[in-house]
Amino acid sequence: MQNSAPIRVKVWRGDAAGGAFAAFDVPQQPAQTVLDVVTWIQRHAEASLSYRFACRVGMCGSCAMMVNGVPRWTCRTHVNKVMQDNRLTIEPLRNLPIIKDLVCDMSQFFEKWKRAEGHFSGQGSRDQAVAAISPSEPARRAANAAIECINCAICYAACDVVAWNPDYLGPAALNRAWSLQNDSRDRRHDARLQAVSSDGGCLSCHSQQGCATYCPNELNPTASIAGLKKMATGSFIGKKYRQRHG
Amino acid sequence: MVELRLYLAQRISAAIMAPLVLVHLGLMIYAIQGGLSAEEILARTRGSLLWGSFYGLFVLAVATHAAIGLRNILSEWLQLRGPLLSLICWLFGLGLWALGWRAVAAVVGTQ
Numbered sequence: 001m002q003n004s005a006p007i008r009v010k011v012w013r014g015d016a017a018g019g020a021f022a023a024f025d026v027p028q029q030p031a032q033t034v035l036d037v038v039t040w041i042q043r044h045a046e047a048s049l050s051y052r053f054a055c056r057v058g059m060c061g062s063c064a065m066m067v068n069g070v071p072r073w074t075c076r077t078h079v080n081k082v083m084q085d086n087r088l089t090i091e092p093l094r095n096l097p098i099i100k101d102l103v104c105d106m107s108q109f110f111e112k113w114k115r116a117e118g119h120f121s122g123q124g125s126r127d128q129a130v131a132a133i134s135p136s137e138p139a140r141r142a143a144n145a146a147i148e149c150i151n152c153a154i155c156y157a158a159c160d161v162v163a164w165n166p167d168y169l170g171p172a173a174l175n176r177a178w179s180l181q182n183d184s185r186d187r188r189h190d191a192r193l194q195a196v197s198s199d200g201g202c203l204s205c206h207s208q209q210g211c212a213t214y215c216p217n218e219l220n221p222t223a224s225i226a227g228l229k230k231m232a233t234g235s236f237i238g239k240k241y242r243q244r245h246g
Numbered sequence: 247m248v249e250l251r252l253y254l255a256q257r258i259s260a261a262i263m264a265p266l267v268l269v270h271l272g273l274m275i276y277a278i279q280g281g282l283s284a285e286e287i288l289a290r291t292r293g294s295l296l297w298g299s300f301y302g303l304f305v306l307a308v309a310t311h312a313a314i315g316l317r318n319i320l321s322e323w324l325q326l327r328g329p330l331l332s333l334i335c336w337l338f339g340l341g342l343w344a345l346g347w348r349a350v351a352a353v354v355g356t357q
Contacts, residue, residue: 164322203253
């Protein structure tokens with residue numbers, strides 16, 4: 001079944017030096033996603049259009065774009081839920097440098113993961129038994145709530161603090177740090193806490209919750225960042241107390 | 247650790263201000279209800295260690311809180327960083343503190 005009225009689509013085209021919107025009329029299809037629309041344009045109207053996608057099922061986190069001004073995972077966003085007056089405006093993700101058309105340079109996003117000590121650092125070996133962690137343990141539950149991040153950078157695009165402060169680590173990196181701070185097997189808790197509570201870290205967050213509003217996996221990075229703030233404050237006060245009282 | 251110290255100072259100053267604002271508002275409503283004149287209010291506040299401490303603490307908390315808040319705004323909106331940012335915020339905080347203390351002295355000080 002094909003609906004009669006085509007979708008009036010404006011797609012941003014250009015590169016780091018600048019660009020402009022190009023208009024396309026795309027036929028409506030049942031259960032059509034925004035990624036389907038972009039793919040239709042590339043296959044039928046403008047073969048040189050660049051965009052990024054991989055899994056098409058909301059797992060890989062590579063197809064995020066701005067759709068009518070809002071960051072979304074385009075493979076799981078149905079056109080009929082976001083279309084306004086039969087119109088769609090599709091742009092590259094906010095807060096990231098543009099490579100070409102709808103493709104952003106994700107380097108800074110992942111560099112900030114590294115700065116936030118976003119890697120697991122255990123000390124166990126293959127000879128040791130698997131660590132026994134109860135699913136009901138409070139730390140494990142806190143980690144669980146933050147763990148399903150797919151690195152789509154939608155939270156990063158939604159965050160005003162990232163827009164204002166280029167040094168800010170951003171919701172995804174801090175959310176990742178929070179899940180590791182709650183991993184009892186990890187051995188870099190102190191170094192990570194230091195990294196995420198210095199300039200541009202968790203203390204810069206204004207708790208506006210743009211990240212939590214737009215996260216396609218319904219994670220709440222604001223809550224993770226609040227947890228890091230609490231942890232950093234507790235650690236700072238604890239250190240001061242121990243310095244004074246031995 | 248500067249960021250953490252500033253963060254804590256801003257939260258602590260907010261926590262101090264919150265009850266003081268409520269007491270201040272309650273006090274104003276009470277004073278107006280009773281029909282107290284400015285002279286009658288001053289007669290109660292002059293030489294009072296309690297009101298001097300109350301508003302002195304309030305002024306200190308306001309100056310601290312506002313200066314750190316301004317620091318965040320200038321840093322985020324105007325991309326100011328480094329010594330210039332610190333200087334502006336120190337001057338702003340000290341200025342607010344001095345003006346506030348002048349007002350406290352006028353209400354609490356004995357002539």
